[in-house]
Amino acid sequence: MGGLVNCVAYADGRRVADVAIADISETLKHGDQFVWIGLYEPDEGLLREVQKELGLHDLAIEDAHRAHQRPKIERYGDSLFAAMRTAQLNRAERRIDFGETHLFVGPGYLVSVRHGPSLSYTEVRARCEATPQLLRKGPGFALYALMDFVVDQYFPIVDSLEEDLDQLEAEIFQEVFSRETTARIYRMKRELLELKRAVSPLVDVSNRLMRFDLALIPEDTRPYFRDVYDHAVRINEMVDMQRELLSSALEAHLALISVAQNESMKKLTAWAAIIAVPTMVAGVYGMNFKHMPELEWAFGYPAVLAVTVAVCAVLYARFKRTGWL
Amino acid sequence: MGGLVNCVAYADGRRVADVAIADISETLKHGDQFVWIGLYEPDEGLLREVQKELGLHDLAIEDAHRAHQRPKIERYGDSLFAAMRTAQLNRAERRIDFGETHLFVGPGYLVSVRHGPSLSYTEVRARCEATPQLLRKGPGFALYALMDFVVDQYFPIVDSLEEDLDQLEAEIFQEVFSRETTARIYRMKRELLELKRAVSPLVDVSNRLMRFDLALIPEDTRPYFRDVYDHAVRINEMVDMQRELLSSALEAHLALISVAQNESMKKLTAWAAIIAVPTMVAGVYGMNFKHMPELEWAFGYPAVLAVTVAVCAVLYARFKRTGWL
Amino acid sequence: MGGLVNCVAYADGRRVADVAIADISETLKHGDQFVWIGLYEPDEGLLREVQKELGLHDLAIEDAHRAHQRPKIERYGDSLFAAMRTAQLNRAERRIDFGETHLFVGPGYLVSVRHGPSLSYTEVRARCEATPQLLRKGPGFALYALMDFVVDQYFPIVDSLEEDLDQLEAEIFQEVFSRETTARIYRMKRELLELKRAVSPLVDVSNRLMRFDLALIPEDTRPYFRDVYDHAVRINEMVDMQRELLSSALEAHLALISVAQNESMKKLTAWAAIIAVPTMVAGVYGMNFKHMPELEWAFGYPAVLAVTVAVCAVLYARFKRTGWL
């Protein structure tokens, strides 16, 4: 049966036994145990079986099967369905890989369903098993541990985008103006937008978890969810700040192009003016009039050359002074 | 009588019989049946008859007759009036066709009134009849089925706009800068605005349906309306995201035009400078002074040509290095 | 006494008699009648007399006298004071004329005070008198009828602005770029801003009327105020949409100017390059060197002409291919 990663029963915060899917409902009859099931892109058969064992709602199962959900948390009676987007930095291709995790949590069970590229939650399970005094709080605590893990993976991504932004800034203020700069600003905007879309509903999700009045989330686990909330808010703020900085960077980029263009224009005008002088003089003395006394003078040629150069020099100096050159 | 599509009575989730409009009030006296009426652009006479049979409010009937309503849901005592905009991709003419559907739902009846281009709801009816265990929940469930159908038709539209956007991006970054690009950005903005206007009130409509305290919407159908709400929110977010991306694409477009213009300007300036050299030299030696010793030299001509070419080459190399050419 | 349009007593939805201002308080002692008074730019004396007869609040009377109020609704004990801005299309001068209407509504009376250009409310009165079964609901229904009339006059205005916008779009995409286009965009923005300012508070006014807990507005007139609310929201949304479209149109306008300017620039550069060739060649062979072998050749002149034309043709072809010409 494709997609089962593991399915373990816990009692009093300690691992009791691996459980077969078909035995889950049996296990749950011991009121003091809870089952933590990990699935990865399960096929429909497996999902249906889990549904049957735990009595999950049709709509939630459909969501978990179809994926492409927006992050949300929904309450079905005394159980919860949560969807989150996971993110990982793909350093090789310099992009962010987004995956999805769906969680079913109820009295006595936690089911995690991973889709797409994402880290395995084996590490989270191990960390939980290492602190039985906390895991004893039940599936609510395991839910926190999973969410905390998912949220914390956004921090390195935001940091990496911050580095990209610093590099972009350096490029802009060195005024290279390659088309590549514009393309990179656009790509980064797009990434930040997707990140925003993944993170900002998490703020709401964790906020609502903090406030849910459910036996599933005992009073003393609330500070933990507040911690997740706090991290989500922080990531969200960092993304917002980067979006604002990126907009400002684009504005600076455009302003610098305008300044540069204005300078090119002034330079062009100045040089055109300077060059116009010898052109005009040469034109005049190139005319074929019979009677042009200057042409007969012995020092006509050097005199005209000298005067022309002098006028050009004066113009050049003036343009330099007024900042046109 | 123009506009009647069908009018069927259901009991316990199963189709009982086709009913004539005039017999509806009679049928409703059996408390255990409900009537589902489908109308398409009904004439006023038909609407008035339905109104009389079901005791609908004057204002709601006027709305349903006039069309051009904004999506909304209104409560009249223990019944509801809902207006939704439907959308369909018109691939032939590459645009979105918007229609309207108005729904009257009360204890024992559901009336759907379609206006303009839209898919028939026969498919929805068939799907409902295939799950009598759900349709048994009454007209509230049929309302959900219709709304779900309407909302889900926005997904392919949003997907198609996404493709358009990808194509637009590719065009922009290949820097073709045809006027057509600008016109397409504008057209797409307009379409997204209309889409937004059709979808965003649906979020509110489905949210209010989730919360209405009405016998019409039994407790166990609420997760279904939450599902509709969730889809509406998702479409709404996708439209928002595309609007933001489109704005960014326009910005990138303008930035690239600026960069290109700046480069043209630099190129123009550089070539003007290079060409000024031979022009000036030719001007000087075209002057008709009697005493111009260079003109008499045997190798004057080739020497001047060589010097001119050399100066031009130096200028060219310098401009290349500084990126002006 | 300037400004009295009419003053009529109604009982059970039917016109009873014209009443003199001085007899109003007397008339109101019959608990079953209500008085509907229409004023147009009344002088202070008249207003004071009405105030005395009906016991209106000083501040409300001051507001009604001074005009230039923003649309609002205020409750004074068991009576209401409402201010609305009316709008009419002035087709001759292609602008919108704004007026103001103030309404005093209390148990047994409705006073409408019109200021500036606006349609007479005689039509509303006639329409109400034609449906005594509705007018019998009292001054609350008359208030609805007036508001409905005022709000519905915004629809043709919005439609006319829509036409203007379509025309503007056509102009922009034909790229005429006259200064007139910019001026018209600005004028339209200004009009939309004024419209927004007149309409958007109406949304709030009608929303509050729907919710006021006042004997004046019986339960069964609420759907009517919801209808007014709905229309106000629709007009408001249409104005918002046009504002957004206008912004996009301005953006498109500027983008097209940039594209055009970029093309002019490229054309200029290309022609400058092509023309530089013959200029340079002519310059060279215009030099007066003694020893220029080409000048002596029999076919020097046609050969040089031919080469020059050929080089120009090659350049032209290349510029055509790269889209600079």
Place this chain on the structure above:
Amino acid sequence: MGGLVNCVAYADGRRVADVAIADISETLKHGDQFVWIGLYEPDEGLLREVQKELGLHDLAIEDAHRAHQRPKIERYGDSLFAAMRTAQLNRAERRIDFGETHLFVGPGYLVSVRHGPSLSYTEVRARCEATPQLLRKGPGFALYALMDFVVDQYFPIVDSLEEDLDQLEAEIFQEVFSRETTARIYRMKRELLELKRAVSPLVDVSNRLMRFDLALIPEDTRPYFRDVYDHAVRINEMVDMQRELLSSALEAHLALISVAQNESMKKLTAWAAIIAVPTMVAGVYGMNFKHMPELEWAFGYPAVLAVTVAVCAVLYARFKRTGWL
């Protein structure tokens, strides 16, 4: 003692006597009197004495002494501390002078503390004394009278800015494009921002006054505070509208500059093309080839001149037609 303007006791809405600061607490023992104290930039000693007499809170006194507060209202037990920014048009220097007024209001007293440029409140006091039937309502009414006076002084300022804006618009659409226009837009933006900052908190302050559940503000003075609120909202909206119009004016300004620049560019290109023709022709016939048959023709010179002028005329006509000239 620097800063005391006047200190008067009122009973039943009528002026009883001038009171020395030191006698205030004594006076207040007559429960039926209230004291209205006017201060202008008082020194610390005076403030401390007033504090002692009336038992004011340290923090409020510090605020009143330091000035540079943002407009706010704070409740200390059964008394209030309000800070407002006053504004006056300085026509001589064409700018707005901002001042500050702090008010302490409690059972039996009202203290107004003015800072910076502002009109004296003697006029308000006189107006209140002229309507004893209103002033009898106590210090709450005096508070209203002061706030109304402060708020109403913003109207002429907003009107004057409206005139400035009209002038600016006229200038922009006459396309003078002096740098001065840009500088004036900026200055006006700055002024509107400061105005906004002074006025917008007043909306909140007056709104809260309308709702405070304090004996100080009897039920029948509430409509007066609602009136102040209404004026504050109106000024606020007018400022917002002007800010939007100013933004649109700036956009129009920039659009017109772009249009003008585009036209200059086209003109430059067209003239360059026309002038290139005679330049080229003259260049060709200025070449020194031995064998140039045209040069020998009797009518070569006039023929060439004629052809050149003809070509230029054709070009000119074409450019005129396509709108480049």
Place this chain on the structure above:
Amino acid sequence: MGGLVNCVAYADGRRVADVAIADISETLKHGDQFVWIGLYEPDEGLLREVQKELGLHDLAIEDAHRAHQRPKIERYGDSLFAAMRTAQLNRAERRIDFGETHLFVGPGYLVSVRHGPSLSYTEVRARCEATPQLLRKGPGFALYALMDFVVDQYFPIVDSLEEDLDQLEAEIFQEVFSRETTARIYRMKRELLELKRAVSPLVDVSNRLMRFDLALIPEDTRPYFRDVYDHAVRINEMVDMQRELLSSALEAHLALISVAQNESMKKLTAWAAIIAVPTMVAGVYGMNFKHMPELEWAFGYPAVLAVTVAVCAVLYARFKRTGWL
């Protein structure tokens, strides 16, 4: 043990004794004393010991150890954890140095943990000890004193940014257009964004402190927290205003560049036109036609020169008049 600044017990607002960390829990058993502990970048051992003595929550301790928190306030039962960002002007390097302060406050204790560059709180402690009548209110008052100190340090920073902005404005309107201007606008935007991020959550933190229903914050200290709130709001508004002004300044900067560019363009066009005249004339009379009668005239040369100069003068005058030169 690294990081302990001081640890003092207070009773009735007066310093009783220095306390060793290990004796804190012992000291707190005297119900009438409270302990104020100052730490600077403590090592983990010290933090853990403080945690043990005071029974602090794990998550709060982790936050305090890791730093890089966003400003927040969290309630753990009857105690509070607050994080704030401190700011100092680094005049030498013309930038703002941000630090962090975490506060643990509970019944009987206040722990301040400073991170990064920040002023010592010795001054706050001294000030509190100078007003025992206030410090007697307990750790709640000490919390206020610390927050007030932190918030008030933002004022000189905002003032200094205001000066920078004034300078920037002056530069922009003198139209120097150095690249440096653009870079400085960007740097200032960045700084304001960071400032905003540090200050704006403080508004929320102080607002919540004003409302917390905790024995820790007695009724009579609330006006003090309202004062902190007021300062935070003011700084926040000043930062917002500067951000808006900076945006306007950037717009003005770009507008002025456009105006300047337009003028350069016009100047270039005008000069090109003027220079074209002598060039054309010289070209014509430089042609080598056999029969050019003007060339033979005695006064041909001076006549042509005179006509050329005259035409140029006329053009120059016309361009001057139309503002192109």
